[in-house]
Amino acid sequence: MKNKELQLMKYGMKLFAQKGYHNTSIQEIATAASMSKGSFYLYFQSKEDFITRTIHYHYEEITHRIQATSSRDDLNPKESMAAQIAILVDYVYTYKDFIMMHVRENIPAGQHTDQLMWQMKVENFHWLKDNLQAIYRDTLGEYFIDATIQCDGLLNGYFKWMVMDDINIDPHVAGSYLIKRIDNLVNGMLAQEDPPLISWEALPDAYKMEESGEVKEKLMIRIDELKQMVDQVELSQDRKAQLxxxxxxxxxxLLKDTPRMIMVQGMLAHFRPIAELGPLTEEIANLLDVELLQ
Structure with missing residues (x-):
């Protein structure tokens, strides 16, 4: 992402947090970033496109931080999840005013924003599921989905109090504390032996994120073809390297058990503006059942 694009996002987020989405104009964002209004439109099609891509960028940033923590070898699964929760708590405090702006204002979402929010919800579900699987392994059995949903409710409940009621929580204390509460939830379910409310089979297909081997193989072939086409089109060497x-x-x-489809969607967007690569990029998006970002 270009420095000027990031500059616009930085000042736009500040203005949205201070004045609100509807009371902030594109001209004000550009002026705050020391750019012209025309420069804004070099990077963003509209204010809706701006806020969608800003949300996408910051979601990727927090995802990278969490992924770096989850891959540490010096933490056991519980310590790892506690550290990841601490990152999320810190993130919520850092962007609390921006998050509150979303809560208070009726921001026009648009199709791309709706899909982005849905993909974030699905990926958050898998983040929780993967952490629980690492901690409890086969212990949860048929309670896996109920445990994931209850953890989601627990974390979101605290996040809402932090944002809407200005409650202050130490991120590092919160991580270990909430892991203990998750333990209480899991052990309580296992001790009571009540039938689970939701089974894996009852989940919507979007949450399962399962691709057949045939589709995955086809995707690998198409992406390899895409790379070959990149080498053939008339672009600078730097641009080819980026693609x-x-x-x-x-x-x-795509090689991961639970691919981050929002990441895949963001990467595909780099190929769309190039006419020669457009049709193949569309085919890959269709195979993945995602919409290409503008």
Whole structure:
């Protein structure tokens, strides 16, 4: 992402937090970033596009931080999840005013924002599920989905109090404390032996994020074709290198058990503006059942 694009996002978020979405104009964002209104439109199509891509960028940033923590070898699964929760608590406090703006104002979402929010919800579900699986392994059995949903409610309940009621919580204390509460939830379910409320089979297909081997194989072939086409189109070597890196990121995500589809969608957006790559990019998006970002 270009420095000027990040500059606009930085000042736009500040203005939205201070004045609100509807009371902030594109001209004000551009002026705060020491740019012209025309420069704004070089990077964003509209104010709706601006806020969608800003949310997407910061979601990727927090995802990278959490992923770096989850891959640490010096933490056991409970310590890892506690550290990841601490990151989320710190993030909520850092952008509390911006989050509150979303709560208070009726911001026009648009199709791309709606899909982004849905994908974030699905990926958050899998983040919780993967952490619980690492901690409890086969212990949860049929209570896996109920445990994931209850953890989601527990965390979101605290996040809402932090944002809406200005409650102050130490992020590092919160992580270990909430892991203990999750333990209480899980052990309580296992001790009571009540039938689970929701089974894996009852989940909407979007949450299962399962691709057949045939579809995955086809995706790998198409992405390899995309990389070959990048080498053939008339672009600078730097641009070709960026596109090849984006293709590699997509491949790496698709090889994971639970790919971050929002990351894949963001990487695919780099190929769309290039006419020669458009049709193949659309085909890949269709195979993944995601919409291409503008």
């Amino acid at each position: 090849n890196e984006a293709a590699d990121i997509i491949l790496n995500e």
